[in-house]
Amino acid sequence: IGKSPSAQYKYLKEEYESLKNISSDKNFYNYYQAGKTDSDHLYFMRKHYDILSDVHCHSLDRDTSFSTLHDSSVAEILANKQLTHYLSTEIDALSEKLHLKFTSIIESKLLQWTESKVSLVEFIYALYAGKCFNNGNTNLKDIAFCCETLFDIEIGDFYRIFLEIRNRKKSRTQFLDKLKEKITQMMDELDR
Numbered sequence: 001i002g003k004s005p006s007a008q009y010k011y012l013k014e015e016y017e018s019l020k021n022i023s024s025d026k027n028f029y030n031y032y033q034a035g036k037t038d039s040d041h042l043y044f045m046r047k048h049y050d051i052l053s054d055v056h057c058h059s060l061d062r063d064t065s066f067s068t069l070h071d072s073s074v075a076e077i078l079a080n081k082q083l084t085h086y087l088s089t090e091i092d093a094l095s096e097k098l099h100l101k102f103t104s105i106i107e108s109k110l111l112q113w114t115e116s117k118v119s120l121v122e123f124i125y126a127l128y129a130g131k132c133f134n135n136g137n138t139n140l141k142d143i144a145f146c147c148e149t150l151f152d153i154e155i156g157d158f159y160r161i162f163l164e165i166r167n168r169k170k171s172r173t174q175f176l177d178k179l180k181e182k183i184t185q186m187m188d189e190l191d192r
Contacts, residue, residue, distance in 0.1 A: 005094055005097055005098055005101070006098060008094055009091065009094040009095065009098060012087050012090055012091050012094065013091060015087055016084065016087040016088065016091060019080055019083060019084050019087070020084070028043070028070055028073055029073075029077065031043075032070075032073070032074060032077060033077075043068065043070040044068045044070065044071065045068065105150075106149060106150065106152070109152050111150055111151055111152070112151060112152050112153070113147075113151035113152065113153040115175065117153065117155050117156065117161065118161055118164070118165065118175070119174075119175035120147060120151070120153065120155060121144075121155060121158045121161040121162055121165065122162075122165055122173060122174070122175040122176060123147075123175060123176070124140070124143050124144050124147055124155075124158065125140075125162055125165070126173070126176055127143055128140050128143055140158075144158050
């Protein structure tokens with residue numbers, strides 16, 4: 001509660017992925033999922049219940065006159081199936097909500113870049129050099145494309161613009177220096 005939709009989405013995706021690997025007995029899981037019945041007399045007859053052979057037994061106080069070797073396994077499979085379906089539905093709904101929000105921001109041009117294209121290119125290259133996306137395993141063109149789309153601006157030949165930035169005589173990072181100055185000033189004002 002109180003988490004952003006993107007944080008909720010991430011949490012639900014992690015839970016969904018962990019559920020896919022929860023079945024403790026892969027052989028029985030595959031048997032059950034395949035709809036086989038040839039070993040049911042071993043798995044689901046009370047008289048064949050051997051608590052010592054139940055390596056997946058989480059509770060030593062099972063009532064062997066009532067429990068079978070895999071009745072709780074089936075319950076776990078069914079519960080996980082329902083939970084997986086629920087999580088999948090919630091993930092889809094959040095994904096749609098996030099997509100619609102992102103699309104709305106772009107279409108309504110809520111984030112228009114009002115600095116120069118040169119400043120944006122400096123910013124993009126700083127993100128690229130800092131390996132800010134995917135631990136540095138990303139393409140410079142992809143970062144530029146996302147910034148162009150998000151900030152409603154066409155950069156043009158950003159390689160040429162970067163060459164101009166590199167050839168600056170004074171400060172090569174004018175925009176980043178300005179950002180650093182502005183955020184420091186803002187923090188100083190908040191500290192007062």
